[in-house]
Amino acid sequence: MSDVTATIRDVLEAHGRMPVSVSTLSDDDDLYESGLSSHASVNVMLALEDSFDIEFPDSLLRKGTFQTISAIRGALESMGVTSAPE
């Protein structure tokens, strides 16, 4: 597991308000089907911004960006994030 993925999982655990432990989910499990609400996904986005010192562009402010852990990682990579924060 990459450090970026580990940070995403930590943020999901802290801000996702999910009914299941994030550790039980694969990178490709549908987070919404696993209990992530649209509103909680906003908190996840803002917490990721704090963790990686980035800002999601408007083009990524969509539900699909937070569909899976892999999708989140892809969005972060599209913003130049390749490693976990120091």
Next chain:
Amino acid sequence: MPVQLGGARYPKDSDESWCAVRVLVGTDVQPIDEVAASIREFGPRYTHRLFTDHELESCGENPITAASGLAARFAAKEAVLKILESPDSVPSWRSIEVRRGAGGRPELALDLETASRARRQGITHMSVSLSHGGGVATATVVAQVSRWRSARR
């Protein structure tokens, strides 16, 4: 003659063309305390990502009443998203605005891209109703879909 909803034809007995009318309904609930917690934790970064300036002004400065109003507006945006077909991408939250209409009645406004998406679905009108109580806010959106059909083949 009034338009008959629920997939009815109008005019009912026309041999030329007719309008197929149906309605789509979307509804959503949002816990108010979750919105209040997000406002406390993320402040304007949170509110400005989800809500338009008009929506923020409509809900006022008081964080308690603002949270219930904003929770209802978030529920309205989600209710609209449940109605819109989104094969490729989902519209952003700020592309859907709850406006305060005449007499304080809420109305929906969509940005150009989202409005075009709605028109492609045949949606000609949307109405929204907001409510909050017992710690949750709720919104229901009804969309009228009208498509003119020709009897001639």
